[in-house]
Amino acid sequence: DVKVTQSSRYLVKRTGEKVFLECVQDMDHENMFWYRQDPGLGLRLIYFSYDVKMKEKGDIPEGYSVSREKKERFSLILESASTNQTSMYLCASTGDRTNYGYTFGSGTRLTVV
Amino acid sequence: AQSVTQLGSHVSVSEGALVLLRCNYSSSVPPYLFWYVQYPNQGLQLLLKYTTGATLVKGINGFEAEFKKSETSFHLTKPSAHMSDAAEYFCAVRRISSGSARQLTFGSGTQLTVLP
Numbered sequence: 001d002v003k004v005t006q007s008s009r010y011l012v013k014r015t016g017e018k019v020f021l022e023c024v025q026d027m028d029h030e031n032m033f034w035y036r037q038d039p040g041l042g043l044r045l046i047y048f049s050y051d052v053k054m055k056e057k058g059d060i061p062e063g064y065s066v067s068r069e070k071k072e073r074f075s076l077i078l079e080s081a082s083t084n085q086t087s088m089y090l091c092a093s094t095g096d097r098t099n100y101g102y103t104f105g106s107g108t109r110l111t112v113v
Numbered sequence: 114a115q116s117v118t119q120l121g122s123h124v125s126v127s128e129g130a131l132v133l134l135r136c137n138y139s140s141s142v143p144p145y146l147f148w149y150v151q152y153p154n155q156g157l158q159l160l161l162k163y164t165t166g167a168t169l170v171k172g173i174n175g176f177e178a179e180f181k182k183s184e185t186s187f188h189l190t191k192p193s194a195h196m197s198d199a200a201e202y203f204c205a206v207r208r209i210s211s212g213s214a215r216q217l218t219f220g221s222g223t224q225l226t227v228l229p
Contacts, residue, residue: 040122040221042203104156
């Protein structure tokens, strides 16, 4: 079964810490995405990547960065975590030949205290 | 620009009743439209999608949606609700941007409650 795997289901971090969220897909997909999900706001795009080492800002990139050194792995980095980054983070991927059908990971619920 | 509006952040139906979740979109290009479902503590799962061809699309778990260009709508229906349908549902539209990635724009979601 094809999968998108997020390394942690729950994380608790302190304000000011550097936080890494990891996402790995095994479908050889070109495109990978990071979203945050908050009640009443739906999914908001943070960053995306359409190829190795390529990255583009989404709608809410402030306070975040990303890394894609290998095709299967897309990392989201919170440079200095703040309480307003407490959220559910979802990773997704899709291939150039899958007609936009996304496969999502199970999500990481991050709490910043 | 492309956008999606889901009418009703919460919908309640009785078990066995019709499910109707509303989605309206705007798009400057022929739209690709999607419905995703999210069960508690899980990621999103694709229910169905419309890209081209037949405007009535059937998906998993007995759901279907009809693309109506004149109404710019893509409402999700199921004839008879089951308790296991309780979840959050998201409508999405293909997003055209300067980048190459296949981006989607998501609606704010509709929480479906099924009453016994």
